[in-house]
Amino acid sequence: MTERKSSPGPDERWPSAWEAEPSPKPPRTATRARWILAGLITCVGAAFFVSAVRNGRADSALLFVALPVLLAATLSLVPARSTHGRTFVVTTIVLLLSAVVLHEGAICVVLAAPLVYAVVHGTAALIEFVKYSNRTYALLPLPLLLLGGVEGTSEQLRINPDQTTVVTRTVALTPEEVRERLSRGPVAAPARSVPLRLLGMPLPQRVTGDGLEPGDRWLFAYHGSAHGPGGHLLAEVDESGPDRLGFTFVEDTSITGRWITWQDAELRWRVVDAQHTEIRLTVGYRRGLDPSWYFGPLQDALMHSGGGHLLDMLALR
Structure with a gap:
């Protein structure tokens, strides 16, 4: 008769392949x-x-x-x-x-x-x-x-902080109608841009000023007050022509000053056909965030949306 081999006891079991051995401390x-x-x-x-x-x-x-x-x-x-x-x-x-x-x-x-x-x-x-x-x-x-x-970390260690964004839009207006709407000045309006709404970017809540002559000023106030916690941005017409308008920013205490320094802006328009005019807005600004390879394109995209919002406030839709 063959001898039956007894199964190993609990302490004699071979470790299974899937049983993890305790890691050494x-x-x-x-x-x-x-x-x-x-x-x-x-x-x-x-x-x-x-x-x-x-x-x-x-x-x-x-x-x-x-x-x-x-x-x-x-x-x-x-x-x-x-x-x-x-x-x-x-x-x-x-x-x-x-x-x-x-x-x-x-x-x-x-x-x-x-x-x-x-x-x-x-x-x-x-x-x-x-x-x-x-x-x-x-x-x-x-x-x-x-x-x-x-x-x-210093101004000498910045890469291309001065940037420019361009917004182009064609509207169903004649050049004379475009100039007439510009002469009224901007009016506060809700944001239509998805990025501006999603990020909750601060927008002007009160806008005053009009005119297209050199020295005329437009004021963009944040948080509903020209001198409130949101601050304000003051733009002045420095050049005016039959098909262009130039601005400089003479004062900036706005809430956006931490990441954007506004430098200048230019509006140009030209006839497309008898009923349409192309408008070109160019905004120069100094980027406040680094590194450039990340915040450069990001801030350019946001400024492009902001330029579109400015055209909306000027009723140039």
């Missing part, structure tokens, strides 16, 4: 070093933030690129279940606190949020990849990001 020395490094990175990030705010460059790439990189690096070094989950939560808290600190500049935080999330999660992913693959060359993009974070 990291040595205390490595954990302590990790915390020290995280603390140093946090101190450097805090120093960067304080420096940016004190120098009046809270809207520079230092805040939107370099600081998120340091933040993500710190969080990636702290042991926990999910690096990306922790990174998302802390980044969201930092963005909300920044919105509170910046007050009327909170719209800058909204515009910068996609960039900040991309930077922190990209940095966290790179560091996680290096930790588990030991391929340190993957960290090469991080110094480049930190180097790019100095853009905007």
